[in-house]
Amino acid sequence: MAKEFYSDLRLGILGGGQLGRMLIQEAINFNASVSVLDPDVNAPCRKLCDHFEVGALNDFETVYNFGKRVDLLTIEIEKVNVDALEKLEEEGVVVYPQARIIRLIQDKGLQKEFFKQNDIPTAPFQLISSREDLKATHFNLPYIQKLRKDGYDGRGVMKILSENDINTAFEAPSLIEKWIDFELEIGVIVARNENEEVKAFPVVEMEFNPDVNLVEYLISPSTLPLEVQQSAERLAIKIAEDLQIIGLLAVEMFLTKDGELLVNELAPRPHNSGHHSIEGNVTSQFAQHLRSIFNLPLGSTKVMSNAVMINLLGEPDFQGLAKYTGLEEVLDMDGVYVHLYGKKYTKPFRKMGHITIVNDNREKAIETARKVQKIIKVIA
C-alpha cells in the first residue's frame, strides 16, 4: 500500500453486519473513507460509512463494480463472489485477505485438505458427495456431517449418531468428520501484514450453547498450561504463514481429552471469538485487522484484563422490532461494556449485540457474566 494513504484511502468492506460496524468504529481513527456492500437495506453499517450500497455479495457484477471504486477491499463475511475478487486482483485492486484464501476457506472440504497437506492436526475426515457415499463409508459412527459450503453460525452441521440418521443427512457436497470428545474449544486470532510481521492474540476459551451451536461465553485469557497455550499460538501462526494471509485469521481448535490440539475451522477476518479484545487487550482485533491490511506495524496483543464476552441473542419466542430489557441494570455493574449492533429486528437467536465484562479477578468476571446473561434480554 502507498504510505500516504491515511488521509484519503478508499476502503471497501464486503458485508455490512456487526463485524463491519465494529471495523468502522475503529477505521474512524485512521481517517479511512469506507464503502460497504450488503444485501440488507437495514444492515448495521448502513449509516456509518461514506458510501453504502445494497447488493448481493455472491453476484459477480455487483462485487466487481463495487470493488472497482475502492483502493483496498476486505471482507467481514466469507460468502462473497470470489471470481470477482480474482478479477479485481488482476486489475490491481488490493484484496485482503487474498481471493485464493477466501476461496479455500469458503469450502470446508478444501480447508480440511489444506490442513492435511500442511501437517496441521485436525480431526480425521472424508469428503462426501451424496447420501449414497454415507451409506458406503467405513467411517465409524458417531460422526459429524458438515456442508462444504455456506454453513455458518451453527447451520450446515449435523450429528450422525446412527445408521438411521443417514436418511435425513445433507444431500449436498459435504465432509464427515470424526466425533471429537473434546475437553475444551479454544481460539487464537493471528494477524499478518505485507512485511510478514505476524502476531497472535493470547488463547481464549469458548463455552458453547449446544442447543444453537453458538458461542455462549468466551473467556480471555485462557488458564490452560503455558505449553498448551504456546502450542496453540504456534499452530495458529504456522497456519497464517502457510496461507501467506494478509489480514486477520481466526483459528478455532479443539483441545482433546488426551491433550491434543486439533484445528477445527478458520475464518479470514475479525471473528466473534475476538470481540473481548476491544476492552481486554492493548490492541483490538478490529484495529489489528486494519493495521495488517494497511501494512502498518501490528499492535501489541497483550492482555490488559480478564475479559468475558457473551453474545446477546434474540430470545427464542420473539420476532419483530427489537427491544432491550435489563440494559440499565447491567450498565450499573462495574466493568460491563454493552455493544449493540443496530439491528432493527430481532428473531430467535439472532446476534443482536455482545457484552464484555472485564475484571482483575477471573472468577468475578465469569460470575458477573452469568448475572448479566440472566438480566438482559432482547424481545420484541
Added chain:
Amino acid sequence: MAKEFYSDLRLGILGGGQLGRMLIQEAINFNASVSVLDPDVNAPCRKLCDHFEVGALNDFETVYNFGKRVDLLTIEIEKVNVDALEKLEEEGVVVYPQARIIRLIQDKGLQKEFFKQNDIPTAPFQLISSREDLKATHFNLPYIQKLRKDGYDGRGVMKILSENDINTAFEAPSLIEKWIDFELEIGVIVARNENEEVKAFPVVEMEFNPDVNLVEYLISPSTLPLEVQQSAERLAIKIAEDLQIIGLLAVEMFLTKDGELLVNELAPRPHNSGHHSIEGNVTSQFAQHLRSIFNLPLGSTKVMSNAVMINLLGEPDFQGLAKYTGLEEVLDMDGVYVHLYGKKYTKPFRKMGHITIVNDNREKAIETARKVQKIIKVIA
C-alpha cells in the same frame, strides 16, 4: 427519558467536529440514531451519522428546525443559538445540557459571577465594557483580558502587562482577571444524570503550549497529594450540583503556588482534557456523556492505566490537504493510540487528531509521549 428508547432514539448533536465524532463512535454501541448540524460541509462527522445537515449553529431558525426533528439534543460546542434551545425545551424537546447552562457558560462574565455567587474559588475579576473602563480601573497590572463571548482554543484572551497594552486591548465586552502565578493547571470532568447521580473522573494535569495557548500534554492520573485531588473533585462535583447540569461538565482549575485551587473555566460537554479516558479509564468521557444524558447509570471512572494525551496540531508552516508523517513509526511503539479527526485540510495549529500513550510506568508514558510528538507531523 423513555426507557425503551435504545432501539430508536433520535439524538441530535449541535456541532460536527472531533468531539461529535468521538461521541458517535460511542453512540454506535447504544444504537442511537444520530443527526448532526454543522456549518462545514466537510465536518468530521459528516459521513458517520444518520442525518447530516449543513447550517449555522448561531441561527435561530436553523437550530430550532433541526431540534424539532430529534428526541434529545446535545452539543459538542457551546457557541449555539440558545434562544432556539429554550423554545425547543418549552416545546418538549429534551436539551442536555440545559439551555440556561449553555447561556451561562457562553458568557465568561456570567460564569465568573456564578462562581462568586456560589462561593466557588476563582481569580479576582472585573467586568469591562470598553477600553475606557480599562483606563479607569484600579485593577493591578499585569492582568488577563478575556472576551466575554466567542473565545475558544486560546483565542479571545490577551495579557495586559503594562498601560501601553491597553491601547491594543479588546474593545468588546470582556472581563479582566488577576494574573495567577499558578503552579499547575488541572482538570476534572464530572457527569450528572436525571437521577442526580454524580461521578467525577480522577484529576488530570495539563501542560500548556504557551505559544498557542493550547493543551500540549495531558497526564492522567495526577500525582498531586490526595487531599488536593479530593478537593478538586469535590469542587467539580459542587459546581455540577450548583448548576444542576445533566450531562458532562469539564472544570479547569489552577493550583496556585500557595496550594489554593481556583476555578478557571467550565465546558458543559466532552472536552479535550478527557480524551485520555478512551483508553485510560474504565468508562470514557464520551460513554459517560451518553450515559448521563440518556439517564443511564453512570459508569466507573476508575483509572486503568497511566495515560498521556497529546494533541496532534497542524504544523505552523503548512496549509492545505493534510498529510501525516511518522504515523507508522509511532504505531510501532507499544501502547500508542492514534485518533485522527477526519479533517481534510490542515492549517497552523489546527487540531487534526490526538494520540494517547498508556503505560504502567508514568515516566515511561511521558517519555514516549515526548518521542511521539517529535516524530509525528501534520503537513500539507
